Amino acid sequence: MKISLTVNGKQYAHEVEPRMSLTHYLREVLNLTGTHIGCDTSSCGACTVLLDGVAVKSCTILAVQADGCEVTTIEGLAQGSDLHPIQEAFREHHGLQCGFCTPGMVMTAVDILQNNPNPSEEEIRHGLEGNFCRCTGYHNIVKSIQHAAEKINA
Amino acid sequence: MGNFIGKSVKRKEDVRFLTGKGRYTDDIKLPGMTHAAFVRSPYAHAKILNIDTSAALRAEGVVAIFTGSDECGNYGVPCGWQVNFKNGETMREPQQPLLAKGKVRYVGEAVAIVIAETLEQARDAAELVEVDYEELPAVTNPKEAMQDGAPLVHDQWPDNRAFDWCIGNDRAEVEKALASAHHVTELEYVNQRLAPNAIEPRSYIADYNVAEDKWTLYTSTQNPHLIRLLLCAFALGIPEHKVRVVSYDVGGGFGSKIFHYTQEALLTWVTKQIGRPVKWTADRSEAFLTDAHGRDHVVKAKMGFDKEGKIVALLADEYCAMGAYLSTFAPAIPTYLHGTLFQGLYTTPLIHLDVTAPFTHTVPVDAYRGAGRPEATYLLERLIETGAKEMGMDPADIRFKNFIPAFDGVNQPGYQTQVALQYDSGNYAPVLKRALEMVDYENFRKEQAEARKQGKLLGIGISTYIEACGIAPSAVVGALGARAGLYEVGEVRVQPTGKVSIYTGSHAHGQGHETTFAQIVADKLGISIEDVEIIHGDSEQSAFGMGTYGSRSLAVGGSAIVKSIEKVLEKGAKIAAHKLEAAVEDLEYADGKWTVKGTDKSISFGDVALTAYVPHDYPEGVEPGLDFSSFYDPVNFTYPFGAHIAVVEVCPDTGKVTLKRFVTCDDVGNVINPMIVDGQVHGGVVQGIGQALLEGVVYDENGQMVSGSYMDYAMPRADDVPMIETDRTVTPCPHNPLGVKGAGEAGTIGATPAVVNAVVDALWHLGVRDIAMPLTPARVWAAMQGKS
Numbered sequence: 001m002k003i004s005l006t007v008n009g010k011q012y013a014h015e016v017e018p019r020m021s022l023t024h025y026l027r028e029v030l031n032l033t034g035t036h037i038g039c040d041t042s043s044c045g046a047c048t049v050l051l052d053g054v055a056v057k058s059c060t061i062l063a064v065q066a067d068g069c070e071v072t073t074i075e076g077l078a079q080g081s082d083l084h085p086i087q088e089a090f091r092e093h094h095g096l097q098c099g100f101c102t103p104g105m106v107m108t109a110v111d112i113l114q115n116n117p118n119p120s121e122e123e124i125r126h127g128l129e130g131n132f133c134r135c136t137g138y139h140n141i142v143k144s145i146q147h148a149a150e151k152i153n154a
Numbered sequence: 155m156g157n158f159i160g161k162s163v164k165r166k167e168d169v170r171f172l173t174g175k176g177r178y179t180d181d182i183k184l185p186g187m188t189h190a191a192f193v194r195s196p197y198a199h200a201k202i203l204n205i206d207t208s209a210a211l212r213a214e215g216v217v218a219i220f221t222g223s224d225e226c227g228n229y230g231v232p233c234g235w236q237v238n239f240k241n242g243e244t245m246r247e248p249q250q251p252l253l254a255k256g257k258v259r260y261v262g263e264a265v266a267i268v269i270a271e272t273l274e275q276a277r278d279a280a281e282l283v284e285v286d287y288e289e290l291p292a293v294t295n296p297k298e299a300m301q302d303g304a305p306l307v308h309d310q311w312p313d314n315r316a317f318d319w320c321i322g323n324d325r326a327e328v329e330k331a332l333a334s335a336h337h338v339t340e341l342e343y344v345n346q347r348l349a350p351n352a353i354e355p356r357s358y359i360a361d362y363n364v365a366e367d368k369w370t371l372y373t374s375t376q377n378p379h380l381i382r383l384l385l386c387a388f389a390l391g392i393p394e395h396k397v398r399v400v401s402y403d404v405g406g407g408f409g410s411k412i413f414h415y416t417q418e419a420l421l422t423w424v425t426k427q428i429g430r431p432v433k434w435t436a437d438r439s440e441a442f443l444t445d446a447h448g449r450d451h452v453v454k455a456k457m458g459f460d461k462e463g464k465i466v467a468l469l470a471d472e473y474c475a476m477g478a479y480l481s482t483f484a485p486a487i488p489t490y491l492h493g494t495l496f497q498g499l500y501t502t503p504l505i506h507l508d509v510t511a512p513f514t515h516t517v518p519v520d521a522y523r524g525a526g527r528p529e530a531t532y533l534l535e536r537l538i539e540t541g542a543k544e545m546g547m548d549p550a551d552i553r554f555k556n557f558i559p560a561f562d563g564v565n566q567p568g569y570q571t572q573v574a575l576q577y578d579s580g581n582y583a584p585v586l587k588r589a590l591e592m593v594d595y596e597n598f599r600k601e602q603a604e605a606r607k608q609g610k611l612l613g614i615g616i617s618t619y620i621e622a623c624g625i626a627p628s629a630v631v632g633a634l635g636a637r638a639g640l641y642e643v644g645e646v647r648v649q650p651t652g653k654v655s656i657y658t659g660s661h662a663h664g665q666g667h668e669t670t671f672a673q674i675v676a677d678k679l680g681i682s683i684e685d686v687e688i689i690h691g692d693s694e695q696s697a698f699g700m701g702t703y704g705s706r707s708l709a710v711g712g713s714a715i716v717k718s719i720e721k722v723l724e725k726g727a728k729i730a731a732h733k734l735e736a737a738v739e740d741l742e743y744a745d746g747k748w749t750v751k752g753t754d755k756s757i758s759f760g761d762v763a764l765t766a767y768v769p770h771d772y773p774e775g776v777e778p779g780l781d782f783s784s785f786y787d788p789v790n791f792t793y794p795f796g797a798h799i800a801v802v803e804v805c806p807d808t809g810k811v812t813l814k815r816f817v818t819c820d821d822v823g824n825v826i827n828p829m830i831v832d833g834q835v836h837g838g839v840v841q842g843i844g845q846a847l848l849e850g851v852v853y854d855e856n857g858q859m860v861s862g863s864y865m866d867y868a869m870p871r872a873d874d875v876p877m878i879e880t881d882r883t884v885t886p887c888p889h890n891p892l893g894v895k896g897a898g899e900a901g902t903i904g905a906t907p908a909v910v911n912a913v914v915d916a917l918w919h920l921g922v923r924d925i926a927m928p929l930t931p932a933r934v935w936a937a938m939q940g941k942s
Contacts (some may be wrong), residue, residue, distance in 0.1 A: 017274070033181035034174015036405070038353040039438035043864030046353055074174035087172040091164055094829050097837065098664030099171025100354040100405025106172065121877075128872035132864070134353050134406050135664045137840030137901075138872040140833060 003067040007032070008076025016063045022056075023047045025063035026073060034074040034103045038132065045131030048104035049073045055111030057130070074103035077110070086110055086148040095144030097135035104131050109145045117153055121146070156677035162829035163683065165669045167662075170403075177402040179357035179374045180435045187359065188217050190421065190434040191276035193266035193283045194443065195258035198292035198515040198857020199305060202256060202285060205266060210282035215275030218428050219283065221266045222255035226423045231414050232388035233480035234380075236635040237317050237489050237511075245317045248308050250479035250518070252389075252420040258287070259307055259478035260516050261859055262443025267420060269432055292515035292857035296475035297452040299512035307478055307513035314512040316476045317485060321493035322505040322573050331467035331504045335458030339541035345529045346927050347450035347475070347851040348844075349867055350522045352663075354405020355441045360421035361431035370398045371422055376407040376661050377701020378693045380638065381414050384482070389419035397422075401691040404663035408841070409521035410445045411663065412703045413482035417444075442862040447851055448522020450475040451488060451529050457537035463545060463552045467504040468496060470533060474511050477518035484520045485511065490634050491622070491704075492526030497571035498534040499582045499618050499795060500556040505572040515857045521703065523841055524621070524902040531619040535907035536924070539616065543918060549616050549911070550590055557582040557618075563888035568790070575622060577793045578895075581821070581885045586618055588819040588881055589797035598801065606919070611804040612814075613916025617908035620795040623705035623896030626788035641787035642706070643699040644714030646675070646722050648780035650767035652760030654679065654686045657783075659699010660711030661690050665898065666830045667707060673826055674712055674892070678719045679759055680746035697783055705794070705896030708826065709887065714786035716891045721782035726762045732773035733757050733765060792887045792895035796820035798839070798904035800912040809935030811847055811913055817879045818904065823887045823895030831897045836878045838901015844870045845902070846909035850928050868928070 004013040007030060014029055026032045026049070035058060038044035047058045050072040077084040086109045089095065096102040105128070112119060112127035119127065124145050125138070133141060170176055193205075207219045220226055230249030238245050254265045266283050270276035291305040298304060299314040307314050322328070332338055359372040369392070375381050378399040386394040404411060417434055425432050436444065455470035474488035493507040542552040558569050563579035570576050593614070602612045625631055628639035645657040656675055660667055672686040679686075689695055702711070723743055730748035731738045734755050741748045749756040765772065766780040801815040818835055825831050848868035852861045861867040886893030906927070913929050914922055917938055925937045 019274070027181075031183075032174065033178075034176070036178070036354070037180070037435075038355070038405075039864050041438065041863050041865045044353060044438075074172075078173055083169070083172065090172055091168040094162075094165070094833050096168060096171055097666070097833060098352070098354070098406040099167070099176050099403065100178065100352075102171050103174050122873075125873040132353055132869060132871065133837075134351055134408065134841070134869070135837045136833060137836035137838075137870075137878055138875060139836040139840075139878050142872065142877070 001064050003064055005066050005068060006070045008072060018062065018064055020063045022058040022061040022063050022066050026058060032073050032075050036100055036103060038101065045108060046101050046104040048107040048131065050107060050110065055108050074106060077106065085151045089144040089148035089151065093140050093144040093147055095136065095141045101131060101133045105133065105141055109148065112145065113149055113152060118149060158673035158683055159677045159826055161827065163669055163673055163827055165666050166672060167666065167668045178354055178405055179359060179372045182359055182372055184359065184361055184431040187431040187433055188269050188271060188428065189273040189276045190432050191268050191280040192264045193268065193280050193285065195254065195261060195263045195265055197258060197287055197289050198261050198294065199290040200258050200287035201290065202254060202258060202265060203288055204286040206284040207266065210268060210279040213275065213279040213282055215271040216279045217269040217271065219266060219268050220253065220424065222251060222253040226252045226420055227255045229389055229419060229423065231416050231419055232384060233484065234384065234482045234637045235486040236637065237319055237485040239317050240320055245485060246311050248479055250416060252416045252423070261857055262440070262517060264416065267424065269424060269428060294514050294516050294853040294857050295452070296450060296473035296512050296514055299514050300473060300510055307515055316480065316511045316513055318511065319489045319509045321507050322496065325506045328467045328469045328504045328506040332456055332458040332469060335466050336461040337459045337541065337545050338456055339537050339544055340456045341536055341540060341924060342454045343924060344926060345449045345451040345453060345532055347519070348448045348522055348849050349442055349851050350408045350410035350445055350448060351869060352406030352408055352410055355436035355438060356411065356415065356445065357435035358418050358421050359431055359433040360425040362425040362429070364429065368396045368398065369422055369425065370400060371418060372400045373418055374404045374411055375401045376404065376411045376663060376703055378661065378691055379659060379698045380701050381418060382693050384414040385419055385422060389414065390423060399693040401661060407663045408523040409448065409525055409703060413446050413520055438864060439862050442867065443859060444517055446481045446518045446520035448519065449529060450519050453533060455533050455537060457541055459541050459545065463542065463547050463555050465500055465502045465556050468502050470507045472507065472509050474509055475514045475516065475519050476511050477514055477516045479518050481518035481520035484518055485635065487521055487526045492530050494573045494575050495527050495530035495620065495622060496534070496573050499558060499620050501558050502572065516853060523838065524899045525704065527621045527899065528842065528903045528906055531617065531903050532907045535617040536910065539911045540923065550586065550595060553586055553616065553618055554583055576790065578790055579885050579888050580793060580795060581883065582618065582795060584883050585795060585819040585821055586797040588883065589799050589817050592817045592819065592879055592881060593799045593801060593815060609806060611806055611916040613802045613804065613912040615800045615908045615911025615915055616797065617904050617911065618797045619904045620793055621899055621903050622791040622793055624709035624788055624792050625704055626710065626791060628787050638700065639787070640700060641785050642711040642714045643697045643783060643785050644711060644718050645697060645783035646715065646718040646781065648722060648763045650764050652681070652685065652763040654681065656686065656688045656715055657696035658688060658690045658711050658715060659696055659701065660707040661702040665702065665707060666827070670708065670826045670830060671712060671715060674715060675719060678716065680744060681759060705898035708892065708894045709792045709890050709896050710786055710788055712892055712894065713788065713890045714784050717784035717786055718782040721784065722780055725776065725780060726759065728773050728776050729762045729765050730757045733771070789889050792823065794820065794822040794895040794897065794900055796900055796904055798908040800908040802909065802912040802916055804913060804916045804934060809931040809938060811929055811934060813843060813876055813909065815879065816876055819881045819883065820900050821883045821885050822897040822900065824884060824893040825882065826894065832880050834897045835880050835901050838899060839878050839905040840870050840875050842902040842905025843875055843909055846906045846927055846929060848874065848928050
């Protein structure tokens, strides 16, 4: 099937198999390997991207479902060499270790703060419920998002 | 302390991870690359009667299919540690074949590999491979595996025992002391099987280059050189200098990516057969089925006390599963990394542990974060806590009573345990004191009593631990059965402009070596941290190194780098002396320059570097260049320790445990980067909490894994845990140049018993004495009803 979509502000059109997931499309066709695959049950959140501005697990979206949509991946978040405030906060507060869950965490955090600019710790933890991290114990991820919120609101 | 050591320097590696530019193995694409899928056994134990690949071979895109009947079926991966029987008999060591031959011995064992142009085609074709099995009875529990009539995992041996082992004092003497003890606490429990679950699944690409007759293996490993050695010298018998093993970014390891897996060797064999690169990345189900698991001990243990609460003896019998084959370090885990920690922080005079290690019809069991030490700490800390409560003593007081008195390993000697090890330095009371202060222990007891009146169930649980990191020296671990050395290599290449490249045999997969190692180098050389680059993970770049596990990188790998820097400074001083027309003894090095003492005559590190590579005006008898490599083989392990305290609330209606607070005071020796050490503790603690409350691999009676996905295996999520409150004391390691001990595993070692102790504390007045991990609401509720 033929699809056309915008990814990180760029237009793409490709012929894809109907069974191809959006994750595979991003990784294999567009070579955007920042979006990761950590499971096959839509449980880990490593593949989270923004689809028309909303965080989705790209492993549960077929590439064909993204036809006509706007997708933002981790590669599209920074403005040139200026990190997004959430990326900056993760760096500042050690919100990542091995980095594998990080793109999904950051994209989820974008969504959390979009919907709730002043989340409580509990709300942040609830918002991260769909994303696994095995390294950080979530402590510094939560801290990073709290600080990012402060910075964005300042 | 210099400009960098001891500071929370932000990580150099972060920007690439935060912008999606990490280089994980699955991100790599090679020209002409094919994809592999496996046909795996649906049975825990079965004879393979026939494999029909004809339909699969005709499927679209299929390049090749191999089974155990092909040449690759003659190869297997080796075990790297030999633990012989108590009576001296040699460990039973089945070869783990690259593809099953004749029989399958666990669910998920590979019987065929299908190579195709695309991953989808490989998977589609794998479904067309028809395998006829004759199912046989299976045994997955290590204790049941030792019962008469248990199904045999390997027919060539009369029982399933891989080896047995013991450590400590004479068993009869320990039993006698227990018989005459004032009080004996006894526990029988299972330290359950865990799936390590690094979020990046294992991934490999093998690429044979005909023109050069060379292989490159890209692999998600914690130790590329070790993999190259095992692959070349033991698995396939191919020349080591013809193989490059590359491991760029790795998405978490936790032990599970130490081991040489069959897929690494098989893909390396396959690429030469098909003349094209081949990639395989595990999906999560395959990770559950085939990554080496951790723990799985069935335990019976007794601790005897005198009437003051001093421990007089400790005795344990354990059945520790090995799985169907011996994974790389499997035999070491329930033995030398477990029994040797039975002294804990206590002065226990008599200790004995007997281990039986059987084969089971399961995936192999090996090191998982902590590896043997969490199991030892769990045993000690559940026993002492239970003992205190049974005797009506305070669980904190009883620990203070039993602590080994402080020793720094310099003015006082190291502490000789009853279980072979000699601790380097320790000062145990302050960590517990500090943790108790942080949690406000005194007030908590009042709060708990008050809450109980209102029907709320609060509990507090303590755990104090010791761990052994950076296991060494090589000669000692060799005598204990290791088939490898445990040193590390660190090479410093000073570039002509004074910039520094460091090649380390350590491997980072989340630990932040690119930052911490650079902090050390920048401080020692007095240069900018931006002028230091850490290079790791490529067997053709650094010399033969041992990799990262067992919290060894800083203590061993960091020390190797320090040794090389000392050599750089020593040679640099000769060049500086020549340029400054002074004697070496008259120079001092600080802030990146050599200065003639008492004068303003100096020469910078950069100028000396340039002189070393442009040696026009140069000291006689000194070689050009400023590169040094060192191998560091420590004289002893390092012994970090700490105290962890959990506060929980148990819902009286559902049994659900809510973790209210988690407090740690750890002592990991000197700290290079506090931010990173805290991060290691946070993550480790949450993995430890995971074992206590959520995680467990479950095989059913047929040997089917019923917890083989994230839908079935519960891992801690952000809303399962609180913020982790950390503090530290500092007792330097007396025997390495940095005074560091290691921090990677402290969390998983300390946390688990603290949580279980806290839940039991909340329910003690209801008669609850123990609950099997993981402490799910159903189990806790049943225990509250007297049904555990």
